[in-house]
Amino acid sequence: MSQEQRPAADAPGPAPDASASQAAVALAEWCRNAARWLHLVRRLSRSAADTLELREQLVRELPELVEQFGDLSLDVTPRSLVLDEIPVLIADHSNDPGGSTGLEQELTWVLHRDGLRRLHFQRGLTTADARAFLDAVALAAPACATHEDLVTLLWDSAPASVEWEAEESSAVQPVTRRLAPMRAPAAHEYDWPLPDAPAADLHLLWLDLERDESAHTLSFVEQWRKEHAQPFAERSAAFVHELRARDPRPESDAALAVALVTWLATATQLGDWAEAREALSLIERVDPERKQAGPALEHALSGLDAAAITDRLDSDPHELQAQAFALAVRIGAPALPLLVAILGQSGRTRVRAGATTALAFAFADDPSPLATLITDPRWQVVRDTVFVLGQIGGPAVVPLLAQAGRHVDARVRRAAVDALGQVPAAQARPALLAQLDSPDLRALRSALAMLARNPDARTAEALLSRVRDPGFEARPEDQRLALIAALPDLAGEAAVPALAELLARGGWFARPGPERPAAARALQHLGTPAAREVLEQGRHHRAAAVREACEQALRGAHGA
């Protein structure tokens, strides 16, 4: 109904304005709640308790608004809903981390996207109408990768007192409109030959048909219901089987595989993991080597609304989360963007853990696609990727872990060092030795611990070179102590001269300091005759600091 028909606009004077304003205020509140409800639908699903509760509140309130203020006509734009030139809802996605993509999740956009331009809530609106309207909106909300169309859903549910105006009534995709307006039409070739049988006498035939018409119609309707009650997955599988039997050509299989990928993507978007699994099974049957399906999967899955999927997963029960990640493992490399998005966006530790586990399984044979994640701007994603690389292990992950070991964030570097423990020692050693210069104490200690598992001459040489380096004194104290403490395990007997030097450094003027006792403890820990000899000599050193350090070390040994 147009605005002229609204009582608020009909009556002269200030009262109508006030009424219109009141209607706008009331409707704005309703719209805000509706927008909030839509976010809940995205995050929790349509059937979640919170979602249903809010929907029922909206269902109750809308007829009351229409009853109170008369017909309400809303203009729909991508960013706003407008009642009589007064905006009643403006999409606020300015703080959305996804930037402009955040608009796609707003009520305004969901309404506008499929061509809806004006909504009319008319007098007599019932709660059933309101519920039908909201259900259609909820079904169409994730339509970026599905087959739901809001205008058609409204048409299907046919709420009696909700009218709408939509653009593109011809409804074929705009891409087809770019064609030349009228090319020569294709002439039709008729494929039903003229039957040889003589024409029937319709009257006689009708007597025959009419006799059993009711029974046949009932049987038809029953069979129709049966056909349509069959689950979509079963119908799809049966059709794929039939099509391949009738058309076994490779090009048909190729087209089939690519089309089935769209089904998998849609089911994934909707969080219907069982259906997505069925789709993947069919894809694997049609295109076992994934010649066609592989690129199609990459394309389709990278275009999904990962934020919506992540939100849904965050609120799903554990079983569904497990199904999702099991599917991702089966999909393999094409699932990478989706898993990464989940890693980056999920607020649940369990979900992120599931994603990392899925990545570890999915890329166990070839971790090279994970290389792109090492340069991801989100440190958490890089850290989790490093964890995944550690789970995968083997020589292939070493270059990636070495790269992660140079990451600007210490948390990533620590994770990289931890992960290097999962790869063969000889291959991990260069990356671990690079950590000897790390300014991060935890990373340094972890690297030293890893290196201590399989010490060798190169490790000893590298450690001794750090200790003897002129810059050693300039390093933070705790780092110096860590390096000294590691010398017995990593350098063995070769460390004795360096430790002796550290112990006696300063000569007559040696002062108490942390390195000297540390060197003495290291010598004591080493426990070789040469090391003990150095300590015994130290007990008689001219400098009191040296004598004390050696005494303490030896006392500690005896005490132990």
Next chain:
Amino acid sequence: MSTPEPPLPSDETPRLDPPPDATREAWDALHRGARELHLPGALERGVELRHTRRCVQPMVDALLSGERVAATLANVEPGGGAAVHAAHTALAALCVAHALELPRASLADLGVAALLHDIGRGRTAGGAAMEHTREGVRCVLRCTTWSPLSLLVMQVALTHHLDRDAPLAAQVVSAADAYVSLLARETGEEPWLSPAGALARVLAALRTRWHPAIPSALVRALGFYPPGQVVELDDGSCVRACSPAADDPARPWIARLADARGLPVPAWASTPTPLPARRHVVRALPRHEWPEVARARPAA
């Protein structure tokens, strides 16, 4: 025997009787949708079937509101393009499905499937006669996403020439396709069948291909005297059948063509009306017996 007339040079559909506004708008939407879908290269650019439903919805609503939409089938004639054939088949299928009391949403889906049932035709380079059914599936596979609607469209495209084994939707489209095809068929050796002749041949030779409810629904949808058929009444006058009465396929709505003396009825007096209770149809006239005014092909 009537002289075969040359096919129309364009894809436009001629109108015999101006249909009611709702029917006209619904037909325009349906035909426009069919035309866009059948434009060369349209499918290659991608089609979202969920939007294509909207082309069919006005026709479904017109049908359910009691509009005599079947009257538009009077315009079926030889030489129409693929889009016109698709739209006519969709309309006939909707009428049959409505007679079978299918629900509203199913009607819309069926209409979309009927619009695309022969989409593979013209895309095959020779090969078997039914190659277009497989090519049709490939077209749909390539142009849209896998969904319940696209699955239905593919089922119909693949199986609408099968006997009995096909899904029911495909059988309904098959019956509609057979009628529209025979009605539009005209070759040098074969005369252009009258609507009643086409229906009689379809039922005589093909009815066993389909579920037994479909032939009777086809008769309910079209009547004994399908839209466009010229019949002689018991008073000797000559009328054109527009669409069947809802409860009696033997009593069509009629538009008068010639009175009992053979004199043409002026246009203002030929508005479609129900067959008067005191009158009945004596016989359906073969096309060569149609009066000149009925045989004349109106301008597009």
